[in-house]
Amino acid sequence: MGCGETIAIFHLQCCGxxxxxxxxxxxxxxxxxxLFWNGCVVNYELSHLKTLEAESxxxxxxxxxxxxxxxxxxxxxxxxxxxxxxxxxxxxxxxIPFPVMHxxxxxxxxxxxxxxxxxxxxxxxxxxxASVQDSIDSGKQVEQKGPRAxxxxxxxxxxxxxxxxxxxxxxxxxxxxxxxxxxSKERVYSFRDEFGQxxxxxxxxxxxxxxxxxxxxxEHIRIFPLSNWTELDIWQYIAEDGIEVPKIYYxxxxxxxxxDGMLLAVTEFVTVMEGETPETRTVRFRTVGDASCTGAVExxxxxxxxxxxxVSATRVTxxxxxxxxxxxxxxxxxxRKRQGYF
Numbered sequence: 001m002g003c004g005e006t007i008a009i010f011h012l013q014c015c016g017x018x019x020x021x022x023x024x025x026x027x028x029x030x031x032x033x034x035l036f037w038n039g040c041v042v043n044y045e046l047s048h049l050k051t052l053e054a055e056s057x058x059x060x061x062x063x064x065x066x067x068x069x070x071x072x073x074x075x076x077x078x079x080x081x082x083x084x085x086x087x088x089x090x091x092x093x094x095x096i097p098f099p100v101m102h103x104x105x106x107x108x109x110x111x112x113x114x115x116x117x118x119x120x121x122x123x124x125x126x127x128x129x130a131s132v133q134d135s136i137d138s139g140k141q142v143e144q145k146g147p148r149a150x151x152x153x154x155x156x157x158x159x160x161x162x163x164x165x166x167x168x169x170x171x172x173x174x175x176x177x178x179x180x181x182x183x184s185k186e187r188v189y190s191f192r193d194e195f196g197q198x199x200x201x202x203x204x205x206x207x208x209x210x211x212x213x214x215x216x217x218x219e220h221i222r223i224f225p226l227s228n229w230t231e232l233d234i235w236q237y238i239a240e241d242g243i244e245v246p247k248i249y250y251x252x253x254x255x256x257x258x259x260d261g262m263l264l265a266v267t268e269f270v271t272v273m274e275g276e277t278p279e280t281r282t283v284r285f286r287t288v289g290d291a292s293c294t295g296a297v298e299x300x301x302x303x304x305x306x307x308x309x310x311v312s313a314t315r316v317t318x319x320x321x322x323x324x325x326x327x328x329x330x331x332x333x334x335x336r337k338r339q340g341y342f
Contacts, residue, residue, distance in 0.1 A: 048233070049233065049236055049237050049240055052228060052229055052233060052237075053086065053089075053237070055209075055225075055228065056083070056086045056225040056226060056229075057086055057089060057090045058209070059188060059211070059223065059225040060086060060087050060090045060172070060223075060225055061090050061091075062211060062213075063170050063172070063213070063223050064090075064091070064097055064098065066170075066211075066213045067169050067170040067213060067221070068167075068169055069098070069166070069167050069168050069169050069170070070098045070168065070169070070170040070171070070172065070223075071098055071099055071100065071101045071128065071163070071166070071168040071170070071171050071172070072084060072087060072096075072098060072099070072100045072101070072171075072172040073100070073101055073102075073103065073159075073171055073172060073173050073174070074100035074101065074102055074116065074120075074127075075102060075103075075108075075112070075116075075174070075288065075289070076102070076108070076112040076113070076115050076116040076119075076246060076288060077112070077174065077287060077288040077289070078234055078235075078238065078245050078249060078287075078288070079174030079175075079176065079226055079234060080174040081119070081238075081243060081245055082174070082226065082229075082234055082237055082238065082243065083172060083174050083225060083226055084096075084100065084119070084123075085241065085243055086225060087172075088123065095123070095124060095125060096123060096125050099125060099126035099127065099128050100120060100125060100126070100127055100128070101127075101128040101129070101130060101162055101166075101168075101171075102116060102127065102128075102129050102130070103130045103132070103155045103158055103159045103162065104129050104130065104131050104132065104133075105132045105133075105151040105152060105154070105155060105290045106131065106132060106133045106151065107150075107151050107267075107269040107290045107291050107292055108288070108289070108290065108291060109246070109248055109265075109267075109285075109288065109291055111246045111247055111248045112246050112248070112288050114246075115244075115245075115246045128162065128166060130158045130159060130161065130162030131158065132151050132154050132155060132158045134158075135154065135157060135158045135161065136154070140157060140161070141154050141157055141158075146271075147271035147272075147273045149271075149292070150290055150292040150293045151290055151292065152289065152290040152292070152293050156196075159196075160195075160196040163196070163220060168220065169215065169219075169220045169221070170213070170220060170221045170222075170223055171220065171221075171222050171223065172223045172224075172225060173222050173223065173224050174224075174226055175224050175226070175227070176224075176226050176227060176228075176229050176230065176231070176234075177227050177228065178229075178230045178231065178317065179231075179317055186224060186227065187203055187204070187206055187224075187227075188206055188211060188223065188224055188225070188227050189204065189206065189211045189212065189213055189221050189222075189223060190203065190221065190222040190223075190224065191203055191204065191215065191219070191221055192219060192220050192221065192222060193219055194216075194218040194219055196220070231286075231311055231317070232308065232311050232312060235304065235307055235308045235311055236308060238304055239304040239305065239308060246288065248284065248285045248288065249284060249285060249286075249288075249307070250284055250301060250302050250303070250307065251282050251283065251284045251299045251300050251301050251302045251306075252282070252283070252284065253280055253281070253282055253283075254266075254280070254281070254283055254296065255278050255279070255280050256278065256279065256280075256281055256283060256296055257272055257276045257277060257278045257279070258276065259273075259276060262295030262296075263281065263283055263295050263296045263297065263298070264292075264294075264295055264296075265291060265294075265296060266278045267291045267292075269290075269291050269292045270291065270292050281298060282298065282299065282300060283296035283297060283298055283299060284296060284297060284299040284301060284307075285297075286311075
């Protein structure tokens with residue numbers, strides 16, 4: 001490759017001085033010229049976290065440029081927290097130019113509600129709450145009965161109603177491809193028809209990071225900026241960026257009981273059945289959702305680094321280990337995806 005051919009633009013930092021330079025190739029032996037600043041060799045290669053961050057920010061900016069009314073789905077969980085932080089970086093120093101929406105079952109953990117409200121207030125952005133309770137009160141949905149009842153599956157209609165009511169044509173979701181098999185084949189731009197449903201035949205190719213967001217009125221696109229991230233990446237990014245997450249992600253004492261191999265928290269939303277014995281254990285939550293179907297894991301991890309060490313050693317995904325809604329059937333999440341859940 002000859003001199004003068006531009007490869008890429010890198011933002012570099014060395015000895016406290018930010019350098020923006022063009023990396024140019026000269027000769028055939030070295031693909032890039034080494035850069036020097038104040039006698040230091042500058043490493044312009046991005047770490048894997050910075051590469052993931054750059055990709056996600058690019059996607060978020062593309063959506064803001066392409067769509068009329070995007071919205072970020074914010075549950076107060078670690079993935080949506082990181083996604084919100086990426087959106088903050090994408091438009092800094094300006095405010096995030098779209099609202100966030102929480103599909104609220106009314107059965108979430110109090111720590112998550114507190115974090116959600118505080119974080120939204122800090123950023124000064126609009127919070128739209130799509131309430132499952134409102135859907136039940138209006139007669140659109142019927143609440144499940146019995147000791148295993150959960151509102152989690154009722155979220156789909158509430159989500160679709162919220163998108164339609166506010167005219168959102170793009171919705172950012174925090175799904176990652178490593179979570180479970182229904183998400184593993186999902187694209188970054190996921191097309192949904194006028195009923196909010198997913199159909200594999202309607203999905204578009206995504207060659208060279210080019211995304212096709214064309215859609216008709218009533219249709220919308222789900223956007224997954226964290227598609228290529230893993231649970232470990234999320235926690236490493238939380239550590240690197242100093243991001244605060246709800247306290248239930250760290251080890252604490254809580255009254256729990258065992259059901260179907262999971263530790264469910266004793267709350268007003270869960271009925272303890274005969275033979276199930278509540279006891280106090282030191283646990284943490286790997287994922288956050290409806291309290292009636294989100295399990296905890298026994299853990300002593302009280303710091304971000306301890307959580308990273310724990311996640312590095314695990315061989316079961318967080319949804320596979322702690323989400324009862326994924327176990328409703330072998331194709332539970334695949335069915336919910338087709339219906340429009342994520």
